[in-house]
Amino acid sequence: MKPSSAPKKTSRIKARNAALLNQLATPGLGSLLARRWIEGCGQIILSLGGFGLVFVWFVQLMIQFYGQISGNVVVRPVGWIGLLGAGLFVLAWCWSLATSFSLLREASKVNLESLESFAAGQVKWDEPKIILALMALPQWKRSGQVIARTFQFKDFPAAMKFVNQIADLAEQAQHHPDVDVRWNKVTLALTTHDAGGLTEKDFALAKQFDALLAE
Numbered sequence: 001m002k003p004s005s006a007p008k009k010t011s012r013i014k015a016r017n018a019a020l021l022n023q024l025a026t027p028g029l030g031s032l033l034a035r036r037w038i039e040g041c042g043q044i045i046l047s048l049g050g051f052g053l054v055f056v057w058f059v060q061l062m063i064q065f066y067g068q069i070s071g072n073v074v075v076r077p078v079g080w081i082g083l084l085g086a087g088l089f090v091l092a093w094c095w096s097l098a099t100s101f102s103l104l105r106e107a108s109k110v111n112l113e114s115l116e117s118f119a120a121g122q123v124k125w126d127e128p129k130i131i132l133a134l135m136a137l138p139q140w141k142r143s144g145q146v147i148a149r150t151f152q153f154k155d156f157p158a159a160m161k162f163v164n165q166i167a168d169l170a171e172q173a174q175h176h177p178d179v180d181v182r183w184n185k186v187t188l189a190l191t192t193h194d195a196g197g198l199t200e201k202d203f204a205l206a207k208q209f210d211a212l213l214a215e
Contacts, residue, residue: 013168015107019100027089027096031103039099046092053085124197133203140206145197147206148189151213159184165212175201177209 014034021030028043060078068075125133134142140149153159163179163186170176178189188209190202 012104012107012172013165015100015103018103022096022100023093027092031096031099034099034103036099036103039095043092043096043099046088046095050085050087050089050092053081053088055085057082057085124192124195124199130198137203137206137210139210142198146189146191147198147202148187149206149209150185150187151209153184153186156183159186162186162212166209169208169212170205173201173205173208175205177205 018030018034021033022028022043023030026044027047028040028045031040031043034040057078060081064075064078130142134140134147137147137149140147142148151159151162153162159181163181166177166179166188175190175192180187180189188206190206191197192199192201
């Protein structure tokens with residue numbers, strides 16, 4: 001499957017995972033996962049620099065402690081090293097927290113923008129509209145009043161990860177595709193039952209499903 005050339009957007013699931021990594025693992029790691037390269041690299045550098053300084057402070061403290069026992073080490077103040085390291089780490093954590101909030105807001109905005117037309121998309125489309133829409137979705141095949149596409153992945157876990165992502169989008173849109181999973185293949189079928197055929201909702205959601213492949 002070819003990656004999309006469209007700008008990559010942050011899904012709600014990816015934003016949530018990035019936020020968890022940023023705040024509970026390593027500041028900046030989640031930012032990199034979400035392709036915030038500059039922010040992520042800056043946060044990683046700060047957090048690793050802070051950790052490194054704390055480690056240096058601890059080593060110096062131990063050297064002086066054991067040196068005092070043997071009486072051959074001059075005691076020098078090293079507490080500032082630990083404070084500087086802790087400060088850098090806290091700064092990285094706060095910066096990554098701001099990025100996490102930004103990602104969550106972005107994901108919420110993307111979902112709303114991509115799905116805001118769904119409420120008005122209950123009118124059954126005529127034949128010319130359907131043909132034009134399918135030209136923009138070459139991987140989707142039409143059978144009567146249903147469009148369907150089969151997605152293939154490397155293994156079953158990858159296929160199920162995709163199913164979870166489409167479930168999240170479908171639930172937000174309140175428009176649910178028929179899903180058929182065959183190990184590493186996932187077939188999605190879309191139609192708007194209330195309208196008795198294909199509507200704007202089906203094609204908008206199909207585009208969203210295709211966009212997941214690029215993330």
